[in-house]
Amino acid sequence: MAPVHTSTAPASDGATVPSESRGAALGNLVRRPETGALIGTLSVFVFFAIFGGSQFLSAGGTASWLNVAAELGIIAIPVGLLMISGELDLSVGSVLASSSMTLAIVSGHWGAPVGLGILLALGLGLLTGFLNGLLVTRTGVPSFVVTLATNFGLAGLTLGLSRVITGTTSVAIDPGSPAKELFGTLLANKFEVAIFWWIGVVLVVGWMLHASRYGNWILAVGGDTVSARATGIPVPKVKIALFMGSALGAALVGVIQTLLYNSAQVANGQAFVFNSIIAVVIGGVLLTGGYGSVVGVVLGTLTFAIVQQGIYYTGWNSDWASLILGILLLAAVLMNNTFRKMALSYAPKRKA
Amino acid sequence: MSEPLLKLTDVSKSYGATAVLHDISLEVRPGEVLCLLGDNGAGKSTLIKVLSGFHEPTSGTFEVDGKPATFKSPRDAGEHGIACVHQFGGTFPLMSIGRSFFVGAEPTKGWGPLRRFDRKFAGEVAVREIRALGITRVTDGDRLVGGLSGGERQALAIGRAVYFGANVLILDEPTAALGVKEAAHVLRIIMQARQKGIAVILVTHNVTHAMAVGDHFAVLIRGTLAADFRKGERTREEITDLMAGGEAMAELEAEIEAYQREHAGQVPDPAELEQLADHQKPTA
């Protein structure tokens, strides 16, 4: 190839904006609304590192909260994205259970290839999300109600069909290679492969929200739907896609848990409905939409998982775990509000 | 006089059986400020929604630059150069200035799957455009819109519309939520836009603001165009009367005088007054 002369001269960006000095870096951090979430994660980690002892800090102890965080995170990130756009999804519990049962029935009970079972499980998730989105955007009924209805409806459908088809409500499956390795194996006998799925989801969604133009659309839809529509953003399409995303996340965790524990239970998954909302809110996403970040949701998820699992390393009676979670949720929201106010009230000192 | 940028002929809008706009015909010319006046419920916001593509009219025609056009969505209207700015600027308090400025038309860099939002470019352009409208306090495109004052947000929204080539700018009560100084600043921005040859449709309750910048006035009463006149053709008092449904009030006063003549100077009691008032309502 002929050598190509590329001028690598620095882009002369006749900047009209005076760039701020590095000294302002700390100030900028304080003005970022995720700072509250970061403080939360660090505090609970230090707290349990002190009271949980060396086992908490060991590889096994780390895996404890990381595995829980990974599965929760795969759901919490798309749920957070949806919440940024101003909608809630309470149907993730039943989506998880239905995807899990679909996979176990198709590939375990009927003996079809595991790949087909996984595709159907994820497809069912996408379909549920599509219906949620369609109902919310077409009828104008609040997503809280629509997805609550879906959660109940789908739970009933899953239970009914499972009993009709298999006669029981828990179905075993022997996934075999490579599905087991891809979704439901433990690396070093400790770390769930779900951690890599979580990292993947974080990277893809993080890119989408913060770097791609679609992220701007999501923030705008949640911030002010009417104005967003006025600028030409296809609001219903954005919302339907986001509902499909959260349902896909839940279906993926259903697949992961089924292949990890080699069985599916109809009653699984409901804890994820509120746990995902808690993680997202601790992560600084505004419940009413319009603001949030993937970094925040990751931190919120980690905080939740560390508290939920850390208590077992303290040797204290785990009866108190829910109390700590409740206090933490309230404290996190108050702290997030404070940091958000700081970010909003900020204005440069000099007056022109 | 220049050719109209936007021309409405006999535009009507009804929701089911309820008629909201009747046969509105209007012309909007470049470099002019059209003040749309009227009481609450007169149909101003419906007219704006029809103009900006949120609702399609039930009947009547639109012409843009002399060519017939139909707006099926806000995007359609936008493509014809019509932009609408809401009372609070229609901006997103928790988005950065740069992001907010480019919502729906994000600048990107890179190719294929790596195409990404150009934050730096967005911030620079946003700040430049806002400063060009005289808001010098805004220096950083990464700041959140929620930190801006009401007037600054209007400047952001107007700057955005102008940047994206709007030649008809619809401003819905831009000064209603502002203090005196901020309102004056927004009016100055409107004059700047006018000088650039943009047609501005200004919806307002405030006659002083309307008189200050308006070239052309249209008064809506109960969904009909009650008056359409140019600057200097009516006095401030006449405009105020019109906005308060003044013509109807004047007629009511005449009725009361007639009643007094018939009843030897007796003032009608409130119940009778109400009947008179009902009698005066124009038949829709």
Add this chain to the structure above:
Amino acid sequence: MSTKRTWVRTGLATMAAATLLLVSACNSGSSSSTGTDDEATTASGGGAGGVDIYVVGGKSDDPFWSRVKRGAEDAAKVAESTGGSVTWLGPQNYDNLGPDAAKLIDTAVSNGADVVVGPDWVPEAEDAAFKRVVDKGIPLFIYNSGGLEAADSVGALNYIGSDDHEAGVAGGEYLGEQGVQHVLCVNTLPGAANSEARCAGLAEGVEGSGGEAEQLPMPSSSFGNPTAVSQGIKAALLKDDTVDAVVTIGTGDADAAASAIEQAELGDRVSLGTFDLDETQLSRIKDGTQLFAIDQQPYMQGYLAVSMANSYVLYGIELPQRPLLTGPAIIDGSNVESAIAGAEAGVR
């Protein structure tokens, strides 16, 4: 009722249609063969064609109750063969279990039950409803929960089921025989009477042979999430290296516990056992990664309760065993093969 009376009544029915409502009694089969279609419909529609058995049970989405229901359904075939019926009444959820169950018991009475079968989950809420059943002269059987004590206090004929405390004791004694010293009883429903009784019985059984048992309660935020349960158990095992057995109160939790033991790499030190049974437990017992399961044989609870209700009303049969226990049965490597066959049939 005696065959003789049936024939007398059937004869009357064929002779005098006007007295049909009074006499249309026991055997709708013979009634329909001798009467017109209309008469037959009246006979069974009036609920007098056989024994109408109402069974109050759990939500059918937990694996356990689906087996109880299966047993009830199988026994129903016998009741149906003599013109009877079995109606299953279950709550929508367990959020308000006591009052919900009491309402279901009242529903059974108002629907004209000939005999009622119900679990005494929450005595404070349900006993008044059970007493209303007995006061109306309707035979009552308590099954699954409550024990004989509850049956006697409300005036029920018998109790069919296992006793959570007894089951725990049996499990504890079995562990003691295996030389286990320190048992962790994983309780994913802390505060519920039966899970507490299981853990308490387990402790009692282990203490008989000099060992000890402690409870590991799990918060509600882990419910239905095997990963959270699993990681919690793993943490407890890593924290305390004297634990040499984990027992879970249900089968879903046992799957999570198996994973926890594997992740903590303590398979050699820690044995796994569980209350209740499903296919996965059976295959683990077969593989040797799980020591045992304590089965209360739920199928038999539904089956025996319905059979006894039917045969008591029809023929006055009562059994001398009070209570009539369906468990505990310990399933371990020695008897796992036959249990697997039962599981394949959806019964165990």
